[in-house]
Every structure is written in C-alpha cells, then in structure tokens.
Amino acid sequence: MLQKRAFTNLSSCKETCKPVCTKTYDTKKPEDKQKLDFLKKSMLLNYQHHWIVDNMPVTWCYDVEDGQRFCNPGFPIGCYITEDGRPKDACVINVRLTNDILIALLVKQLSFCVFSSHSYKHTHPDSPDCSGVPMDISNKANGEVKIAYTYSVSFQEEKNIRWASRWDYILESMPHTHIKWFSIMNSLVIVLFLSGMVAMIMLRTLHKDIARYNQMDSTEDAQEEFGWKLVHGDIFRPPRKGMLLSVFLGSGTQILIMTFVTLFFACLGFLSPANRGALMTCAVVLWVLLGTPAGYVAARFYKSFGGEKWKTNVLLTSFLCPGIVFADFFIMNLILWGEGSSAAIPFGTLVAILALWFCISVPLTFIGAYFGFKKNAIEHPVRTNQIPRQIPEQSFYTKPLPGIIMGGILPFGCIFIQLFFILNSIWSHQMYYMFGFLFLVFIILVITCSEATILLCYFHLCAEVRNIHQYSYLVLFIVGLADFFSSLMIL
Secondary structure (H helix, E strand, C coil): CCCCCCCCCCCCCCEEEEEEEEEEEECCCHHHHHHHHHHHHHHHCCCEECCEECCEECEEEEECHHHCEEEEECEECECCECCCCCECCCCCCCCCECCEEEEEEEECCCCEEEEEEECCCCCCCCCCCCCCCCCCCCCCCCCEEEEEEEEEEEEEECCCCCHHHCCHHHHCCCCCCHHHHHHHHHHHHHHHHHHHHHHHHHHHHHHHHHHHHHCCCCHHHHHHCCCHHHHCCCCCCCCCCHHHHHHHHHHHHHHHHHHHHHHHHHHCCCCCCCCCCHHHHHHHHHHHHCHHHHHHHHHHHHHHCCCCCHHHHHHHHHHHHHHHHHHHHHHHHHHHHHHCCCCCCCHHHHHHHHHHHHHHHHHHHHHHHHHHHHCCCCCCCCCCCCCCCCCCCCCHHHCHHHHHHHHHHHHHHHHHHHHHHHHHHHHCCCCCCCHHHHHHHHHHHHHHHHHHHHHHHHHHHHCCCCCHHHHHHHHHHHHHHHHHHHHHHHC
C-alpha cells in the first residue's frame, strides 16, 4: 500500500533509534488476531516494503555469492523461520520481523538512499534502545503482542556521484547482460533459419513453378498441375468473418505503431525509470493519437473484402478491442478498490481515460475510416472464381489447428527469455531498463512472425487450402495466447 510518511528532521540531523510507532495486537480480539495472522502470512509469502525518497526507490543492499553486492528496491517485512530454526527459501537476512531501519542518505543533492534492516525485541517498547535479540512472532502466540518500529538516519557525502548517474548503483547490481545476449542470439538463429526457408521458397521453388507455368502450351497440361496454382482463383475470396478480421487488423496496426514508437523513445532515454509512469503515459497517449491508422486500415481491408456495413465496421474498430481491454481493466480496478489497495486507479483518472478515448481516439478513428472508404478497393492480381473449389482432404500438419500452433511456436521461442525478464521485473518489483534489448527483440519478433506467416501460407496453398486470411492472422493470435499463459505461469 502506497502511503506518505513524514519522518521528523530527516534531512537536517542524524537520528538513532527514533521511534515511529508501537503496534499492539491482542490475540483475544478477532480483529487484532486477523491482522497479526496477515502479518505472519506476509512474511511467509515474502511481502516487501517499498519506499520512495526524492523520486528514488530506497534500496536494500546485501552481499551475494562471489563477493558481489546486490541492491534490491524495497526490503522484506520479515523472514519466516521454521520450528527447527531454518529460514524459508533463500532468506538472506538474519531477522524475524523487520522493525528497525537504518537509512543512509548519500548526499550530493541527495544522490540516492540505501538502508539496512534490523530486528530487535525491545525490552521496553515505549522507549526502544535498538539492542537485544531479534523480534519474533510465534505461530502459537497468545495475549498481547507489542511491536515497536524505529528508524535511524545517517548522512554520507559522496563527491564522485553525479546527479545524472545516481541510478547506476541499482542498474549495475541487476543480473548480468550475458543472459540477454544469449536470448538475442537464440532469436537471431531462429530468424536466420526462417529467412533461409523463405529465401529458398521464393528464389527456388516459386521461381521454378512460375517458369514451368509460363512454358505450358495447353490447358490439359495445366489441369495436370497441382498445388498453389490450382487455387489462384480462390485465394482472394472474401473470408467468412471479414468484418472481425478487418477490425482486428486495424486495432493491431494501432498497437504495432504504438509499441514501436514507445520502445524507440525508451531506447533514446526519454522514458527512464527516474520518470515514474512515463512509459505507460507515453503508450496511452500514442494509442489515443493513433486512431486514424486503425480506422484507415480497417476500412481499406473491409472494403476489399466486399463489405458494405461501413458504420458497423467503424464502430467496432472504435469500441470492440478497446472496450474489452477497458472492461478487464475496470473489473480488476474494482477488485483493488474493494480490497482497499493503493494500486487502484482513482475515479478521476478513469474519467480522464474515458474522455481521451471518446473525445480523441474515436473521432480520429472515424476520420481514418472516412479516408479508407473513400479510396478505391484493393485490386487483386487475379479474378476470383464464382464457384469455390472444393478443399481436398488434408494431412495432419496442414489442418487448421496443428498448422497454426506450429506456426506460432517459433515466434514465441524468440521472445520467451526476454518475456521472462519483463514479467519477473513486474511481479518482483524490479527495475527493467534494458529497452535496447527489448526493442531489438521486438524487431526480431515482427520479422519472425512475418516469415512464419509466409511459410504457413505457402504450405497451405500447396495443400490447396484457400482460407489463408484467417490462418495468417491466427498465427499471431497463438503467439499472444502463449505470452498470456506464460505470464500466468511466471506469476
């Protein structure tokens, strides 16, 4: 829970064992017993405090293996100790309950703030002296349990630390980048493999097929051919769900451009961790301003599919995908409101988001759709047959579901390692700052998805399957679905 706390004379003098408050829990009272049980469960689940001083996360630094020092934003509430005296998991602090904080302010315009956590079982909670054995809370505790919280402040002058580089000590203690380079190399190998496959098909197979078709002298020879040439008159037949496909393509274009521009700005350093919320703010503003490309792309494709319900197309482009996302976001925010969490978005912010959506994004989508429908429909290089060709019986790997899954595995493999680092930084409250890696992986993902889609469409056309519109889009859907379930597994 994010709360403001004013510590007396935090910036003017040195403090030692300064009392903050004393909490008393009476296990005979159901309300106090519930709060005490929650405190013990929080230690069991490794809940952490997160403080912010001068827009800097207060870090807790400790030594790890190989003589290295790791700095973690935040510190644990306490350490869970089993009955035989062993700490749960990898508990690196020798405390039971954290109730004393030593704050070290390294001052050069308040460069950064580090602290160490301690645990003391004060003999006199009303007048603590910060000495004695660690404070522990037994699972079988009865009666009153008093916990005195204290803090100490010390100042250290650092003349070699510049204001612009005050984040370095946090970022340098993060996991090394050689794992990131491993993920990049893994992705590049997959891209090279797919590029080789696409190049072989384009330069060899298709060139040979087209040359052979151009040498045909009779219709009988053409009838003896098989493969993608036989379905050339059915490839551009409008898909069955052309309305939804065009809407999803428009929304996807909007998200693609938003992601590219956001990551590009992040690589240039405009969206550093020092600017809290800058990344999300930039993404939301860009999404709002990119309603015109969404409406234009959706309208162009829908018109090429032969659709005539242009009003329905514009309304779905404006409200379908954003509405699903907002409804999910609103439901989760209601849960946070009900739990009294400070992570809940205020009602005024929700109204502002709705105003941006309805007053800016929706009109821009209508403007883009107007220009999209005003343009001529996309001309296809061949005529579409009036009678659809019957699709022959398919082998296992050319059936819809197996083919789509196989086409989505390779793109997902390119981003899985990077996705793990991103989600781990979100769930573990770590700093994610390697936007250069992320931007490179994003470009690799776009290339891999494009090449995987080309290969999948070619294999299906060779098997005389004409419904390649849905297949090419569902490959990307499988990648997104795999990302979603991976985030649940990491959570």
